[in-house]
Amino acid sequence: MNPKMLWHAGYGSPRRMTEGRFRGAPGAGRDEEKTMMRVFLTVCCSVLCCTMLAAQAEETRVSPGVGTLAAAITAAAPGDTLVLEEGGYTGDATVNKSLVIRARARAVIAMLDLTLTVTAPDAEVTLQGLSFGRSLVLTQAQSVRILENTFVGGADIESAEYKTADGDGTLYVIGNRLLAGSSINKTAADNAYIAGNFVENGRIVIGASAWVVGNDVTFVGTSCCSNSVSRSAITVDGVAGTAARVLGNRARCFSGANCYGIGLNGVALSIVAGNLIESEAVSALGSGILLVGTGNHEIRNNTIYADTDPISGILGIGFTGSATIVGNIIRGRYTDSVKAITGAGVLRPTQNVCYSARQTSFRSATAGACQTSYGNHWQDPKLQDLVDFRPAADSPAIDAGPEDFAYADLDRTRNDIGAYGGPWAIGQYDAQRDPTNFGPYVYPLFKGGVAGGELEIEAIGVARLR
Secondary structure (H helix, E strand, O other): OOOEEOOOOOOOOOEEEEEEEEEOOOOOOHHHHHOHHHHHHHHHHHHHHHHHHOOOOOEEEEOOEEOHHHHHHHHOOOOEEEEEOOEEEEOOEEEOOOEEEEEOOOOOOEEEOOOEEEEEEEEEEEEEOOEEOOOEEEEEEEEEEEEOOEEOOOOOEEOOOOEEOOEOOEEEEEOOEEOOOOOEEEEOOOOEEEEOOEEEOOOEEEOOOEEEEOOEEEEEOOOOOOOOOOOEEEEEEOOOOOEEEEEOOEEEEEOOOOOEEEEEEOOOEEEEEOOEEEEOOOOOOEOOEEEEOOOEEEEEOOEEEEOOOOOOEEEEEEEOOEEEEEOOEEEEOOOOOEEEEEEOOEOOOEOOEEEEOOHHHHHHHOOOOOOHHHOOEOOOOOEOOOOOOOEOOOOOOOOOOOOOHHHOOOOOOOOOOOOOOOOOOHHHHHHHHOOOOOOOEEEEEEEEEEEOOEEEEEEEEEOOOO
């Protein structure tokens, strides 16, 4: 592979590396292919670590207090870095130029109990390591990077209006913690990167093409929304031509009504792979993945566990349009007149494991969808526990997915069914959220589909605050 750096700017700036490929056929050069991911990530990390050595623009220390941040922004020159000391900051502020605003260190709590608005045409803005007690509002900029911040008390990332004078701005939301009902709301920036965020009792809502990668989202309740797709922990509510890549996320939905882990609406093209979805809905109409629209979808290597007893509806995967559904585990505790997989488009799922405690009704309900004649399994996937949902060594999911080498596991053995299998295995994304991980964030980004026996991959990385 031959990765190349596409762009570079500023402290803690993301990097995009492109293009690598998993090759589909073993043979000459296979040793190189086996180590591709390791080499690829090493190259990314080497470049990212070097960014800390780059010359910085002028740095200004900012003390806590009333209006101190707003005053510092006014006094700063474009390209400067404002370094916030520990303490509380009040007095609303607007960023209207290229700036980096960050905490002095990873352990420093710089609490912004104010509304911060980014309105900076053609500017690049980085916000890193800060704590927000009120919502962050994005309206205009060339590029915004929201990195390693904490949002509390319902403070949201509001970006529904975010754009540049010529169109949508570039948006990176990476490694943030959104607590106590805070959410990432209706992101409208095209091809935003939403990666490695921890969302507690909130949601990720996207309104344009996006990468949604390696997030941990727990959504409780249904008062937010008027339709089933929107009542999801991760929602992409697209417009014409929208593409969604939803990879390696943990999505939980705890509700008393309709609720899904991942919901896509009006998306023209999607890959949903390596996700782990848990639902504890009561009398719900759905719990796993719901895709609405006439697009083309690729649904691979997800694990869906439903601790629910819905009256009717969809336990696992429901879709319209055309879908490739391969290598998923759908495990229900109870079912009654529900479907593990159902759809109104192309419907021939293969190599999935579909299992429920009420296996008789579950099997009849899935006739035509999870049939053994298509290479699917009606067997207990033998999950080690109901926390990580990892298949045991003797699980029927082990080495039972596609034999195509492009979809091999990271150790280059045959694809395991479920979220721990395939090149998008969830473990590599979980590791990026580990609070003891001080290395740079690095996220593999799979485009989906195999062209000429190759699976295309990019990566994005960003240095963490020390």
